[in-house]
Amino acid sequence: xxxxxxxxxxxxxxxxxxxxxxxxxxxxxxxxxxxxxxxxxxxxxxxxxxxxxxxxxxxxxxxxxxxxxxxxxxxxxxxxxxxxxxxxxxxxxxxxxxxxxxxxxxxxxxxxxxxxxxxxxxxxxxxxxxxxxxxxxxxxxxxxxxxxxxxxxxxxxxxxxxxxxxxxxxxxxxxxxxxxxxxxxxxxxxxxxxxxxxxxxxxxxxxxxxxxxxxxxxxxxxxxxxxxxxxxxxxxxxxxxxxxxxxxxxxxx
Amino acid sequence: xxxxxxxxxxxxxxxxxxxxxxxxxxxxxxxxxxxxxxxxxxxxxxxxxxxxxxxxxxxxxxxxxxxxxxxxxxxxxxxxxxxxxxxxxxxxxxxxxxxxxxxxxxxxxxxxxxxxxxxxxxxxxxxxxxxxxxxxxxxxxxxxxxxxxxxxxxxxxxxxxxxxxxxxxxxxxxxxxxxxxxxxxxxxxxxxxxxxxxxxxxxxxxxxxxxxxxxxxxxxxxxxxxxxxxxxxxxxxxxxxxxxxxxxxxxxxx
Numbered sequence: 189x190x191x192x193x194x195x196x197x198x199x200x201x202x203x204x205x206x207x208x209x210x211x212x213x214x215x216x217x218x219x220x221x222x223x224x225x226x227x228x229x230x231x232x233x234x235x236x237x238x239x240x241x242x243x244x245x246x247x248x249x250x251x252x253x254x255x256x257x258x259x260x261x262x263x264x265x266x267x268x269x270x271x272x273x274x275x276x277x278x279x280x281x282x283x284x285x286x287x288x289x290x291x292x293x294x295x296x297x298x299x300x301x302x303x304x305x306x307x308x309x310x311x312x313x314x315x316x317x318x319x320x321x322x323x324x325x326x327x328x329x330x331x332x333x334x335x336x337x338x339x340x341x342x343x344x345x346x347x348x349x350x351x352x353x354x355x356x357x358x359x360x361x362x363x364x365x366x367x368x369x370x371x372x373x374x375x376x377x378x379x380x381x382x383x384x385x386x387x388x389x390x391x392x393x394x395x396x397x398x399x400x401x402x403x404x405x406x407x408x409x410x411x412x413x414x415x416x417x418x419x420x421x422x423x424x425x426x427x428x429x430x431x432x433x434x435x436x437x438x439x440x441x
Numbered sequence: 442x443x444x445x446x447x448x449x450x451x452x453x454x455x456x457x458x459x460x461x462x463x464x465x466x467x468x469x470x471x472x473x474x475x476x477x478x479x480x481x482x483x484x485x486x487x488x489x490x491x492x493x494x495x496x497x498x499x500x501x502x503x504x505x506x507x508x509x510x511x512x513x514x515x516x517x518x519x520x521x522x523x524x525x526x527x528x529x530x531x532x533x534x535x536x537x538x539x540x541x542x543x544x545x546x547x548x549x550x551x552x553x554x555x556x557x558x559x560x561x562x563x564x565x566x567x568x569x570x571x572x573x574x575x576x577x578x579x580x581x582x583x584x585x586x587x588x589x590x591x592x593x594x595x596x597x598x599x600x601x602x603x604x605x606x607x608x609x610x611x612x613x614x615x616x617x618x619x620x621x622x623x624x625x626x627x628x629x630x631x632x633x634x635x636x637x638x639x640x641x642x643x644x645x646x647x648x649x650x651x652x653x654x655x656x657x658x659x660x661x662x663x664x665x666x667x668x669x670x671x672x673x674x675x676x677x678x679x680x681x682x683x684x685x686x687x688x689x690x691x692x693x694x695x
Contacts, residue, residue, distance in 0.1 A: 337527035345541035439574020
């Protein structure tokens with residue numbers, strides 16, 4: 189684990205960045221509307237918070253993300269288990285999954301627009317499909333790596349079919365599946381913002397695009413900071429905790 | 442009464458496309474309440490034989506009869522205890538022990554009643570809420586035994602369960618195993634490569650030959666119990682077993 193506490197270093201580092209940023213903007217190499225000062229960005233954030241547009245944007249994006257990610261996790265876990273347990277599915281569907289995984293989420297946007305129109309469903313589709321294959325592949329790896337004695341012991345003690353999946357395969361593969369969820373979340377977050385940029389209706393991606401069309405660089409930067417902040421919080425609060433809990437229960441750390 | 446009967450069990454292994462005969466026709470009768478130790482050179486297929494009885498593998502020829510009926514599948518009346526225990530690391534000790542009961546749909550409070558009895562028997566009560574990584578190897582095997590006994594099987598199939606234990610822990614468990622057997626009247630098949638262990642535990646000791654394995658010889662062992670590893674009354678039997686075993690071990694290395 190971390191032997192030393194680096195939080196003071198971290199705080200100093202970020203203060204340093206803000207100070208340098210402020211100095212560059214004060215020197216006036218670039219005009220304010222191209223390179224706003226940290227103060228202007230903060231002002232923009234405060235403005236967005238005050239009129240509620242920022243929170244509404246966050247809520248919209250998070251809502252789309254959670255539905256898309258839920259679909260991706262449910263679908264990816266089922267698909268991954270079937271690929272790991274049924275070789276013919278692995279050889280057929282599995283090869284397609286590997287191919288589809290290489291398509292970036294935003295490349296699904298044109299198809300989503302044609303299929304779903306400029307709707308929430310289209311954005312959720314892009315979010316889900318961007319995340320599902322990472323969940324699938326990690327679940328597959330996790331199930332493949334289960335100690336075969338666990339499965340034999342469970343079968344011997346009467347676990348069958350669905351019971352075997354819920355009582356053994358999923359918990360035994362869970363340490364791998366968490367990595368899949370984590371990757372899936374990262375892909376979903378990129379997917380939802382990317383899709384919102386192009387669909388351009390509500391959400392943080394929309395606010396980003398709105399900033400661009402208004403030539404408002406400080407809005408663009410402020411929204412980017414929000415996107416980063418949410419990413420950090422979810423990573424460290426949700427996934428880090430989940431990971432720590434499972435790892436310590438298994439005695440892996 | 443015959444509890445288990447192996448009729449001409451043949452099993453092949455496939456290794457780089459060539460066929461290896463592991464079991465060359467095993468015939469064995471096990472009476473209800475027998476404590477049978479199976480011993481043989483490593484790689485002779487004694488563990489495979491145990492797995493076939495458990496229904497985890499199918500023989501290429503022959504049949505296992507349980508209470509006069511051929512077995513085709515794994516079942517809770519024949520519970521296997523694995524060398525490494527195969528405990529579930531995502532469950533607490535108590536939930537590990539209750540696993541089979543839960544699969545059978547037994548309600549929670551009833552499960553707790555049954556599992557508490559066996560946790561107590563195996564001196565695990567203090568560890569009921571521990572996860573398995575917190576236990577020593579010996580403790581893990583106690584949990585594995587409790588988890589098997591909870592199922593109330595007719596037959597316990599034990600695949601070198603004490604092989605990874607230190608000597609002191611093993612000696613303790615050898616005595617406890619005899620007490621469990623006397624208390625529960627289970628039929629036990631116990632695979633080992635340790636002659637002392639076999640003579641301490643078994644009232645029958647079955648010698649497997651080198652591959653393709655057949656049963657070379659069976660010994661009866663009626664020394665009084667509880668036996669311990671340093672019992673001198675077991676020495677003669679141990680020498681007789683070693684005399685049978687040595688040429689097989691040599692062949693397996695040749």
